[in-house]
Amino acid sequence: HFFFNSLNSIENFIMQNERKLASDYLNKVARFIRSVLDSRSQELIEINKDLESLQLYIDLEQLRYNYKFTYFCDVDPVLLSGEYHVPSLLVQPFLENAIIHGIGPSDRNDLKIVLKISLSGSLIRYMIEDNGIGREQSRAYKDLNKPFYKSVGMEITRERINIFNQDPTTTNSVQITDLYDSQQRPAGTRVEFALKIATYATA
Helix, strand or coil, X not given: CHHHHHHHHHHHHHHCCCHHHHHHHHHHHHHHXXXXXXXXXXXXXXXXXXXXXXXXXXXXXXXXXXXXXXXXXXXXXXXXHCCCEECCCCCHHHHHHHHHHHHCCCCCCCEEEEEEEEEECCEEEEEEEECXXXXXXXXXXXHHHCCCCCCCHHHXXXXXXXXXXXXXXXXXXXXXXXXXXXXXXXXXXXXXXXEECCCCCCC
């Protein structure tokens, strides 16, 4: 899905005679693909390496959406020591979902996505929050524009989390909260999940 969108973006830049943008975008796509391939060869990767791949992905999406949103990443410093390892790009589908379904259809001028990662006892906690149109409006938008489209990315990611945490029977491993402003109007979505700290030995 991501690569299909990337090819469309490159084509659009070329059609608009934005060759420099097309070249920059293509270079970033190539770096992201290399990052994905490198991480796929390892069961777990350092959190800071995973964040580098996520930043590449965000850079691509910001360019594709003409920088209509900002991105903030707040990570507990202790997690960047190199001692903590996680499955690669586990967060990416949640970021993609926030961008495509929450941020993309919105016409706000203060759009943002926040990623927070914290250490809590034996768990690494993730929180992804956007201030897009919210799930209710997103469903209405999807029913109007893509009535037969079914996304499986979120379910696959939920299964990856359960498998990693060695709890395949859990059904609520990912908590999704609809956000509202002071007048009870949709104000975005928050996604939360946790990973057990992995025991990882380097060669």
